[in-house]
Amino acid sequence: MDDRIVEHAKILVDWSTEIKEGDKVIIRAHPSAMDLVHALYKEIGAKKATPLTLMSTNELSRTYMLEHGEDFDTPEHLLALVKESDVFISIRGDDNLSSMADVPGDIVSSHARANQPLMKLLMDKRVSLTQFPTASQAQFAGMSLEGYKDFVWNAILRDWQEVHDQQEMLRERLSKTDEVCIEGKDTELYLSVKGMNPVNSDGKHNLPSGEVYVAPIPESTEGTVYFDMPVVQSGREIHDVRLEFEGGEVVDHSASSHEDLLTTLLNTDDGSRRLGELGIGTNRDIDRFTRNMLFDEKMGDTVHLALGYAVPKSVGESLKGNESAIHVDIIKDMKDGRLLFDGEAVLENGRFFWE
Amino acid sequence: MDDRIVEHAKILVDWSTEIKEGDKVIIRAHPSAMDLVHALYKEIGAKKATPLTLMSTNELSRTYMLEHGEDFDTPEHLLALVKESDVFISIRGDDNLSSMADVPGDIVSSHARANQPLMKLLMDKRVSLTQFPTASQAQFAGMSLEGYKDFVWNAILRDWQEVHDQQEMLRERLSKTDEVCIEGKDTELYLSVKGMNPVNSDGKHNLPSGEVYVAPIPESTEGTVYFDMPVVQSGREIHDVRLEFEGGEVVDHSASSHEDLLTTLLNTDDGSRRLGELGIGTNRDIDRFTRNMLFDEKMGDTVHLALGYAVPKSVGESLKGNESAIHVDIIKDMKDGRLLFDGEAVLENGRFFWE
Numbered sequence A, B: 001m002d003d004r005i006v007e008h009a010k011i012l013v014d015w016s017t018e019i020k021e022g023d024k025v026i027i028r029a030h031p032s033a034m035d036l037v038h039a040l041y042k043e044i045g046a047k048k049a050t051p052l053t054l055m056s057t058n059e060l061s062r063t064y065m066l067e068h069g070e071d072f073d074t075p076e077h078l079l080a081l082v083k084e085s086d087v088f089i090s091i092r093g094d095d096n097l098s099s100m101a102d103v104p105g106d107i108v109s110s111h112a113r114a115n116q117p118l119m120k121l122l123m124d125k126r127v128s129l130t131q132f133p134t135a136s137q138a139q140f141a142g143m144s145l146e147g148y149k150d151f152v153w154n155a156i157l158r159d160w161q162e163v164h165d166q167q168e169m170l171r172e173r174l175s176k177t178d179e180v181c182i183e184g185k186d187t188e189l190y191l192s193v194k195g196m197n198p199v200n201s202d203g204k205h206n207l208p209s210g211e212v213y214v215a216p217i218p219e220s221t222e223g224t225v226y227f228d229m230p231v232v233q234s235g236r237e238i239h240d241v242r243l244e245f246e247g248g249e250v251v252d253h254s255a256s257s258h259e260d261l262l263t264t265l266l267n268t269d270d271g272s273r274r275l276g277e278l279g280i281g282t283n284r285d286i287d288r289f290t291r292n293m294l295f296d297e298k299m300g301d302t303v304h305l306a307l308g309y310a311v312p313k314s315v316g317e318s319l320k321g322n323e324s325a326i327h328v329d330i331i332k333d334m335k336d337g338r339l340l341f342d343g344e345a346v347l348e349n350g351r352f353f354w355e
Helices: A003-016 A031-046 A058-068 A076-083 A105-114 A116-122 A135-141 A145-156 A160-175 A259-266 B003-016 B031-046 B058-068 B076-083 B105-114 B116-122 B135-141 B145-156 B160-175 B259-266
Strands: A024-029 A050-055 A087-092 A126-131 A179-184 A187-192 A199-201 A211-214 A222-226 A231-233 A236-238 A242-246 A249-254 A275-281 A302-308 A327-333 A338-341 A344-348 B024-029 B050-055 B087-092 B126-131 B179-184 B187-192 B199-201 B211-214 B222-226 B231-233 B236-238 B242-246 B249-254 B275-281 B302-308 B327-333 B338-341 B344-348
Touching: A003 A031, A003 A126, A003 A145, A003 A160, A024 A031, A024 B076, A031 A050, A031 A087, A031 B031, A031 B058, A050 B076, A058 A105, A058 B031, A076 A116, A076 B024, A076 B050, A076 B076, A105 A116, A126 A145, A135 A145, A160 A199, A160 A211, A179 A327, A231 A259, A231 A327, A236 A259, A249 A259, A275 A327, B003 B031, B003 B126, B003 B145, B003 B160, B024 B031, B031 B050, B031 B087, B058 B105, B076 B116, B105 B116, B126 B145, B135 B145, B160 B199, B160 B211, B179 B327, B231 B259, B231 B327, B236 B259, B249 B259, B275 B327
Parallel strands: A024 A050, A024 A087, A087 A126, B024 B050, B024 B087, B087 B126
Antiparallel strands: A050 B050, A179 A187, A179 A338, A187 A222, A199 A211, A211 A275, A222 A242, A231 A236, A242 A249, A275 A302, A302 A327, A338 A344, B179 B187, B179 B338, B187 B222, B199 B211, B211 B275, B222 B242, B231 B236, B242 B249, B275 B302, B302 B327, B338 B344
């Protein structure tokens, strides 16, 4: 087995989910990720914790959903399992990223709604989402499998304590900030994060990570922003997204491809025209866009904004974050831009203030 | 996909576990059996029930057990999952039947003890154990994979209602029987089943099935019995087992190979020298010994006796079945023997009384 798989498992167990004796652990994986599951069983065994693995594949979901149709039941047996567990490790690594291509959107939404209680339950658990490098994901990224393995494990096998400490400087500074400004090509955007709660994302809930994020005050966003990187939704890419905000809401938008899909996303519900997240990527081992948000949003020298839902822990106490059924991250390259906290540059020409 | 996999799934869903709308279903499978899992998801979706799949492989268990050592915790999260479920379908189909070869027996036992509560819980559920034909199991049977597929699906894809009705004649007659006698080569064995509860095993809990079984009165067995077919235990074969019973207990025993292993089994505990089961196989599509008890014990024209534990539902009300940590089935060919209920032959020279 590739040594890097063993290291990957050790980080998941020791750092990300801090598994200890007596913990009840759930792993969710596609059989393609079997080597990582195997390495995890070894580490979990050494901790004297108790694992079980849910086999999850897009093809199974697709066939089940199509045959069932709408009005899915909430999987109460799965909820009971999660309730009784301490740790949930979800491994991405499907062998076909297009498996859901022929499932109508309303069926997917109906299934997601029925599974909503699971998401709520997981908020109280030690949860980590990670990636196993598969041929399908390499293909989707336009890379060779061996090249993609290097990319994935370079991004994952890091000293996460060091990452944590560096990002802590950014998080602390952001926590004392009222107004954030993003400047760059066709971009001048202001938003308030006053009283909000910035989060240091340091390889625990996402592996890889390398990001500090915060919920903006939903009504505060003003100005215009242009995004260099595409939004990938259901296999379609929306390019050159431009948004104009007034009073926190998108009042104008455009894109050079699939603009209609962007319009549909913005019209989802009351909250889908407002921001739920400002994120700042710090992981310079993620050196390219691979059409995989778990990686893309953590790229060094990028910021991203999410339309829709605000992650509750990034919302300040006694404040309200944005609510919506969607959470769509859109990434902006900052190599030629500036990120300012209350008028002071914290990221400029590809350097953070501590660099 | 092989049409027989679709039929296999339909039997499991419609006949074996009678899945209906709203049922919460657990499948346990090795990825080698993915095609059957996929076919099951389709059938379960059509019933508007809710499946999830536990990924179970011997290699994962082996590595976990070795790393953990003894004193396993009971998997409380798995128990919570099973408690909340209605149906449990377990699919055999590992890719390596020797995976546990380097795990010491005491570790396996310790793990089995920790999982004992799971077995109890499953007694209240609609449970079915079946086989997916894999190359590893074909190899273990000494067969080609294509030949083994024919064998497995011939045994499984039957009219189980018809099997049920035929076996019901045998079950009814056995339920009115006091003394059973097995006659054959080097064999004259008597045991009492008076007041016990014979069970018609008709493709529900085991698929394939084709057997009527009952718990003997633990103290009743008298005489000698010779078994033509080997006992396979942890990859070792005990051949030519001979047992002599007095007052229900084995008082003498021999075997032509691995006699020491037989001795160890007999010395496991107080109940391991008494019988927990008499079974009568009726499935003539199982026409050979394949070193797989799920099939072997259902062979047409065989009987089997189990040392140890009696399945509770085969024990008569207000009576006690045998108790033990083991349940070791041993099979006897009856083509040249006779099976008598209260002195009347019900199976003689390869024909049942209704044939």
